[in-house]
Amino acid sequence: MALPEGWEMVVGLEVHTELKTATKLFCGCENAFGSEPNSRVCPVCLGLPGSLPVLNERAVELAMAIGIALHCTIAPSTFHRKNYFYPDMPKDYQISQYDLPINARGYLDLPDGSRVTIERAHLEEDTGKTTHLGGSGRIHGADRSLVDYNRSGVPLVEIVSGPDIRTPEQARAYAAELRGILIATGASDGRMEEGSMRIDANVSVRKSGDPFGTRCEIKNLNSLRSLTRAIEYEALRQIDVIEDGGTIRQETRHWDEVAGETSTMRTKEEAEDYRYFLEPDLVELAPEQAWQDRVRDGLGPMPAARRATLAALLSDPQPAQLDAIEVVVDLSLDDYVHAAHEAGADVAIALARAANEIAANIDGRANLTPSAFSHTVLMEQRGELSATQAKTVLGDLLTSGGDPVAIAAARGFEQLSADSLADTVATLIVENPDEWQRYREGDDKLAQFFIGLVMKATRGQANGKAVIAELQQRR
Amino acid sequence: MSASLTREDVAKVAALARLRLSDEELDLYTEQLSKVLQHADDMQQLDLTGVAPTAHPFGLINVVREDVVRPSLSQADVLAAAPDAEDGRFAVPRIVGEAP
Numbered sequence: 001m002a003l004p005e006g007w008e009m010v011v012g013l014e015v016h017t018e019l020k021t022a023t024k025l026f027c028g029c030e031n032a033f034g035s036e037p038n039s040r041v042c043p044v045c046l047g048l049p050g051s052l053p054v055l056n057e058r059a060v061e062l063a064m065a066i067g068i069a070l071h072c073t074i075a076p077s078t079f080h081r082k083n084y085f086y087p088d089m090p091k092d093y094q095i096s097q098y099d100l101p102i103n104a105r106g107y108l109d110l111p112d113g114s115r116v117t118i119e120r121a122h123l124e125e126d127t128g129k130t131t132h133l134g135g136s137g138r139i140h141g142a143d144r145s146l147v148d149y150n151r152s153g154v155p156l157v158e159i160v161s162g163p164d165i166r167t168p169e170q171a172r173a174y175a176a177e178l179r180g181i182l183i184a185t186g187a188s189d190g191r192m193e194e195g196s197m198r199i200d201a202n203v204s205v206r207k208s209g210d211p212f213g214t215r216c217e218i219k220n221l222n223s224l225r226s227l228t229r230a231i232e233y234e235a236l237r238q239i240d241v242i243e244d245g246g247t248i249r250q251e252t253r254h255w256d257e258v259a260g261e262t263s264t265m266r267t268k269e270e271a272e273d274y275r276y277f278l279e280p281d282l283v284e285l286a287p288e289q290a291w292q293d294r295v296r297d298g299l300g301p302m303p304a305a306r307r308a309t310l311a312a313l314l315s316d317p318q319p320a321q322l323d324a325i326e327v328v329v330d331l332s333l334d335d336y337v338h339a340a341h342e343a344g345a346d347v348a349i350a351l352a353r354a355a356n357e358i359a360a361n362i363d364g365r366a367n368l369t370p371s372a373f374s375h376t377v378l379m380e381q382r383g384e385l386s387a388t389q390a391k392t393v394l395g396d397l398l399t400s401g402g403d404p405v406a407i408a409a410a411r412g413f414e415q416l417s418a419d420s421l422a423d424t425v426a427t428l429i430v431e432n433p434d435e436w437q438r439y440r441e442g443d444d445k446l447a448q449f450f451i452g453l454v455m456k457a458t459r460g461q462a463n464g465k466a467v468i469a470e471l472q473q474r475r
Numbered sequence: 476m477s478a479s480l481t482r483e484d485v486a487k488v489a490a491l492a493r494l495r496l497s498d499e500e501l502d503l504y505t506e507q508l509s510k511v512l513q514h515a516d517d518m519q520q521l522d523l524t525g526v527a528p529t530a531h532p533f534g535l536i537n538v539v540r541e542d543v544v545r546p547s548l549s550q551a552d553v554l555a556a557a558p559d560a561e562d563g564r565f566a567v568p569r570i571v572g573e574a575p
Contacts, residue, residue: 021542028545037563039550046553058542078530085493087567132569146564149553273491283538284530 004243008208009235010215011165011201013227015178016158017188018126018196019062025125025155026053026095033194037148045153047091052281059155060102063123064287064295065185066157067103069302070118076286077102077122079279087147088127096124096158098276102285108161108181109304110173111326117162128152157187163202163212168228175199175224180303180330192223199227203234205242213238214248218262220255230255234262303329310337313347321348324355333358339370345377353377357394364398372397376404383463386455389413413461421454421462425470428453440475447471480509 003009021031027044043051067074080098101122108116128149159178165171179197182188190197199222204215218234221227238248253262301309310325311317317325328337333354340350353376358365376397380390385408396407428450429436439446447468454462485505489496496504550563559566 023542023544028540028543029547030544036550038553038565039563040547041553042545042547046548054540055538056542057539060539076536083491087565131564143569144559144561145567145569146561147567148564275488275491278530280531282531283533283535286536288537 003205003235004239006207007205007235007239009166009231010163010204010206010212011171011231012163012215013161013165013171013174014158014200014202015161015175016126016156016198016200017066017182017190019059019155019157019187020189021056021058021062021155023056023058024153025056025059025123026153027051029153031154032150033196035150037150040150041152045090046149047089053095053279055282055285056155059123060285060287061295062155062185062187063102063121063157064292065299066121066159066182066187067106068292068296068299069181069185070103070106070108070121070159072103072106072118072121074102074287074292075104076100076284078284079123079282080276081279082274082276084274086127087145088130088152090128090149090152094125094127095279095282097122102287108174108177110170110177111304111307112170112173114164114170116164116170116174119160119162121157121159124156124158126151126154126156163204163215168231171201171231172224172228175227176330177303183332184302184306185299195222198222201227201231201234203231203238204248205235205238213242214250216248216250216262217252218255219252219265220257222257226255226257229257229260230262233260237262306334310334310347310351313337313341321351324351327355327359331359331362333365336368336370336373340374340377343371343374343378345374346381349381350374350377353380353390353394357391358398361395361398367399367401368394368397369401372402372404379404379408383466384408385413386460386463388460421458421466421470424454424457424462425450425467425474428457429474439471480505480512 018031023029024031024040024045027042029040029042029045032040044053064074077097077100079095081093082096082098083093085092101120103121104119106118106121108118110116128147129151131146131148133144133146161174165174179188179190179192182197183190188196192198201218201221202215203218204213206213216234216238218230221230234253241248249267251267252265254265255262306329307322307325310328311322314321328334328351336354336358337347337350341347350373353373358368358373373394376385376390376393379385379393380387385393389408389411392411393404393407393413396402396411397404432450432453435446435449439450450471451462451464451467454467455464482501482505485501485508486496489501489504554560554563554565557565
């Protein structure tokens with residue numbers, strides 16, 4: 001997208017990610033999505049009088065892992081109470097980190113080469129879930145809200161970027177790369193649709209070279225698509241206001257995915273005064289160097305390094321192959337491609353099959369072993385399966401597992417014998433003398449024409465490379 | 476007294492904490508809280524060069540527990556303590572607006 005001439009947007013993102021721990025941040029209740037309402041709560045996460053929070057060691061380690069992956073400094077930190085009245089927090093405060101976060105000052109390099117600074121990545125607890133019943137709701141026209149506290153106290157890390165993002169596409173790339181890192185560290189499953197990663201965007205606009213303008217914070221961005229649409233809408237809205245002689249008020253705005261627009265939630269004057277103060281029930285968190293080192297040593301390679309490793313397997317990576325690598329790393333399919341490579345298979349074919357066929361049925365991964373994948377790719381490479389047949393075999397493997405050789409046999413994917421292929425080609429040459437003549441005179445494009453005819457005649461059982469070899473032999 | 480607190484300050488803090496105070500209480504708390512701030516102000520006068528900031532009087536750090544699931548309360552017990560419930564959830568007066 002393009003902004004009007006001379007304008008630039010300035011965007012910073014706040015990404016909240018739920019941590020993949022067994023229990024909540026300050027109590028032993030299970031951290032699980034989709035349970036019976038209010039079945040995973042206890043006196044601590046209900047804020048009952050006399051209960052005391054105790055910090056989850058694993059949550060601290062996952063927060064450190066995120067900080068390390070984002071090149072942050074892990075510093076001694078404290079917890080604060082953020083006080084507000086809203087029924088999603090039964091204590092009437094959220095325990096968060098304020099002036100001293102566990103991770104500070106890092107950066108994230110994006111695939112396009114740009115760098116986005118990270119201001120902080122701190123620990124806090126999630127809130128409960130409220131459901132609003134309107135006047136025409138299910139219960140005798142009553143106006144009330146229902147609250148489920150299963151999510152209350154689930155560990156979160158909030159990652160705050162610097163105001164370094166300049167386009168919706170860069171915001172999307174940042175969120176996607178960050179999501180990959182959160183998955184690679186084991187901190188999160190990165191499922192935006194289940195709310196385990198949520199994004200707020202701070203957006204302002206300025207004439208290129210001017211100081212930063214007044215920013216608005218956009219809430220409720222639950223997908224990468226919402227993120228890019230909301231940022232674009234908001235930047236254009238602000239430019240319209242300013243060009244009409246108005247000024248931007250600092251405010252919080254709500255993104256409406258259906259209407260495709262943002263609207264005022266509350267202005268700065270109405271902003272909450274959270275009256276932060278030190279949480280007296282928790283002591284300082286200051287992970288010693290040895291603890292930090294253990295977390296660092298336990299981290300596997302991050303997405304950027306994994307993409308580089310895969311690209312290094314190709315002698316001359318093409319743009320389409322680099323795209324496939326991005327998909328493969330994003331979906332954590334690296335193991336399949338490496339297994340195929342080690343089995344002696346062609347990496348380009350393995351990448352294409354992983355980025356297309358496996359990606360198309362990602363939930364079927366559990367049925368597909370790296371060895372069955374490698375074997376299928378090898379069969380395609382050796383011409384025992386055509387590309388179409390290999391895709392079908394992979395589809396079957398993803399659906400129900402099994403052995404690729406047996407599946408190919410059961411489906412009747414007998415590769416055409418060399419004799420049979422030669423006969424087919426010979427017949428087609430006779431039937432299409434003009435095209436054959438032009439091919440013989442050097443028009444290589446006609447090879448595709450003959451491959452198409454052979455595929456039609458053999459119902460897809462022929463191998464494209466074998467057809468070309470046969471054509472060239474007769475040329 | 477440099478740390479002076481006005482009646483309006485106290486009224487604002489009370490409003491933020493959803494406390495309804497009578498005129499007499501406002502006067503009383505203005506006086507009491509001013510003394511607390513005065514005490515803090517006195518300490519600010521001390522020379523603390525070389526003294527590390529303290530986050531907690533216990534002097535402990537890194538108090539953590541293992542990430543092991545412990546039993547939660549039953550939904551029935553939890554909701555038995557609620558003034559009102561529906562569909563396994565706490566029922567509260569309708570909330571206007573979104574969470575902060």
